[in-house]
Amino acid sequence: MKLVARTLTAQRVRAIGLALPVLTALAACGPGTGGDWNREAGAQIRDAGFGSPTTNNALYHSGQLHYAQVLSQRFAQEVPTTVTFAFNSARLDAEAEAVLRHQAAFMRQFPEVRFSVYGHTDLVGSAGYNQRLGQRRARAVVHHLVALGVERSRLDALVSLGETQPIVATQTEERRNRRTVTEVTGFVERHPAVLDGRYAQIAYRSYVGGSAAQ
Known part of the structure; x- marks a missing residue:
């Protein structure tokens, strides 16, 4: 027992x-x-920057949202995403152009992917002036990426003021706040690969291609 x-x-x-x-x-x-x-499926990624939970639900189940996030992470890991500027300037210096060459190379590798460029300023100056300056910086980056062979239709130039998203919270001049940030924001809707739902192939193209070549 x-x-x-x-x-x-x-x-x-x-x-x-x-x-x-x-x-x-x-x-x-x-x-x-x-x-x-x-909670509906996809609601856990409400703050991922890809839309409302209802939209996320459809995109997540189709694979689009998941692979957009995968590509966004890859882009951030493999490519410098930030360009900085001199005070009160939207001119690209040699260092900025070198960063943009890296970004353009990644973008050309994935012609189905859309990107957004967010312009930022530091906290010096009025909100209205900084909004226009941030927009000019974003447009300068987009213009240069187009010159490097990226389709204009895949790029959006957006502005986010330094007052709302500063890296360094200071009222004085700060170069790290005077920047643009490039991010993956989705897929080109009418691209054949996207219409066929081949998101995994898009996200992992360099790995798949490398394996096939061996």
Whole structure:
């Protein structure tokens, strides 16, 4: 009887051990913990910068949103995404042009992908002037990328004031705040590869191509 009791006890311990991760996961999705069983699929990426949860739901299930995020991460890891500017200037210096050559090379590798360029300023000057300056910086970057062979239709020049997204919170001149940031923002809707839903092939093209060549 003691042997049977010990066996049953051991089985219970193993069962509890197996159940704990499941219970923990369920608790994490319960009310008051940031999760919700009633949330629609895709709602967890509400703040990813790719639209509303309803739109995310459709894009996520088609694969488009997931691979846009994969490409966005790859772009940020493999390419310098930021260009900085002199005070009160939208002129690209030699260092900025070198960064943009890297960006353009990545963009040419993925002709199905859209990008946005966000212009920023530091906190010196009026909001209206800084908005126009940020726009000029974004447009300067887009113009240079087009000169490097990237289709204009794949690029958006946007502005985000330094007052709203400064890297360094200071009222004085700060070069790190005077910048543009280039990001992946989606796919070219009418491109054949996108129409066929070949998002994985798009996202991993360099890896797939490299394997096929070997």
